[in-house]
Amino acid sequence: LTGFAADLGGTKIAAARLEAGVVVERVQAPTDGAAGPEAQVAAIGALLARLGHTRGAPLGVAVAGRIDGAGAWHAVNTGTLPAILGYPLERELTRTLGRARCLNDAAAAGYGEALLGAGRDSDSFAYLTVSTGIGGGLVIGKRLIASGNGLAGHVGFVSNPHASGPCGSGRVATVESVAAGRAIAAAAAEAGHGGDARAVFEAAAEGADWAERIVARSAGAVATLIGDLAATLGLDTVALGGSIGLAPGYLVRVERALAGEPPLFRPRLVAAALGHDGPLVGALAMATGQPG
Ligand code: ADP
Numbered sequence: 441l442t443g444f445a446a447d448l449g450g451t452k453i454a455a456a457r458l459e460a461g462v463v464v465e466r467v468q469a470p471t472d473g474a475a476g477p478e479a480q481v482a483a484i485g486a487l488l489a490r491l492g493h494t495r496g497a498p499l500g501v502a503v504a505g506r507i508d509g510a511g512a513w514h515a516v517n518t519g520t521l522p523a524i525l526g527y528p529l530e531r532e533l534t535r536t537l538g539r540a541r542c543l544n545d546a547a548a549a550g551y552g553e554a555l556l557g558a559g560r561d562s563d564s565f566a567y568l569t570v571s572t573g574i575g576g577g578l579v580i581g582k583r584l585i586a587s588g589n590g591l592a593g594h595v596g597f598v599s600n601p602h603a604s605g606p607c608g609s610g611r612v613a614t615v616e617s618v619a620a621g622r623a624i625a626a627a628a629a630e631a632g633h634g635g636d637a638r639a640v641f642e643a644a645a646e647g648a649d650w651a652e653r654i655v656a657r658s659a660g661a662v663a664t665l666i667g668d669l670a671a672t673l674g675l676d677t678v679a680l681g682g683s684i685g686l687a688p689g690y691l692v693r694v695e696r697a698l699a700g701e702p703p704l705f706r707p708r709l710v711a712a713a714l715g716h717d718g719p720l721v722g723a724l725a726m727a728t729g730q731p732g
Pocket residue numbers: 449450451452570571572573620621622636637638639641682683684687688
């Protein structure tokens with residue numbers, strides 16, 4: 441697994457050179473969230489040039505949003521990259537940089553974790569990233585579940601009994617709308633407290649009841665999602681990633697909420713192992729067709 445990869449998220453773009461499945465060199469730049477797709481392609485190209493990428497070298501690119509079966513890129517959550525409205529990303533990257541393979545960032549991270557990280561020993565695996573939003577990568581028998589419209593695995597948009605409000609996907613009462621970073625910050629503001637999700641976690645750690653309630657509700661909603669996915673896919677292992685998924689005390693809270701489910705609906709719960717390299721590893725694995 442040797443070559444190049446990029447990961448374009450709502451806040452930053454990372455690019456890396458990998459050797460034998462390991463990131464050996466990495467550069468990054470902030471994402472211009474309002475910019476159009478041509479500017480995003482140029483930003484990816486500029487980062488790869490700094491790494492010495494040459495035309496045609498193996499290249500995998502992970503992005504926020506969905507990539508359809510024709511390699512076109514679409515925003516799903518209107519709060520993230522709103523200017524991406526069906527752009528032929530794979531074709532344009534291939535034209536400018538040589539052959540490239542693109543996929544959703546959480547799907548890429550899930551594939552990377554399944555091959556080389558927390559899902560190595562799993563036959564039925566889900567990766568969930570709890571970050572600004574909630575994303576997923578579902579890998580059954582070491583094959584990433586993908587669909588022609590690129591929506592497969594966007595598990596943040598599953599309905600959830602803990603939720604009631606609107607979601608950036610256009611749906612209502614989704615797990616993302618109650619459990620993700622944006623929702624946690626909104627709930628804090630509603631309770632009369634400013635600050636982002638990190639501040640809410642800090643307040644919970646200091647024993648503030650209002651913050652504990654918000655964090656526990658997020659963890660409870662994610663536990664319900666895990667039970668639902670276990671019922672759908674027969675999962676044996678779930679890995680949590682993202683800054684919230686990996687925040688101190690979060691996995692334990694999800695585990696506690698999951699303890700209320702019958703054993704069959706309680707897959708093994710672990711922390712993601714590849715950290716922010718997951719999307720890069722998975723995207724390159726998809727591009728080369730070489731698992732590991
Ligand atoms: P992205 O959403 O761009 O993929 P992250 O995975 O870092 O990025 O998620 C960002 C979210 O995580 C924000 O809502 C932020 O407030 C929250 N966050 C960042 N660090 C922490 C932390 N240590 N504890 C809890 N939440 C955090």
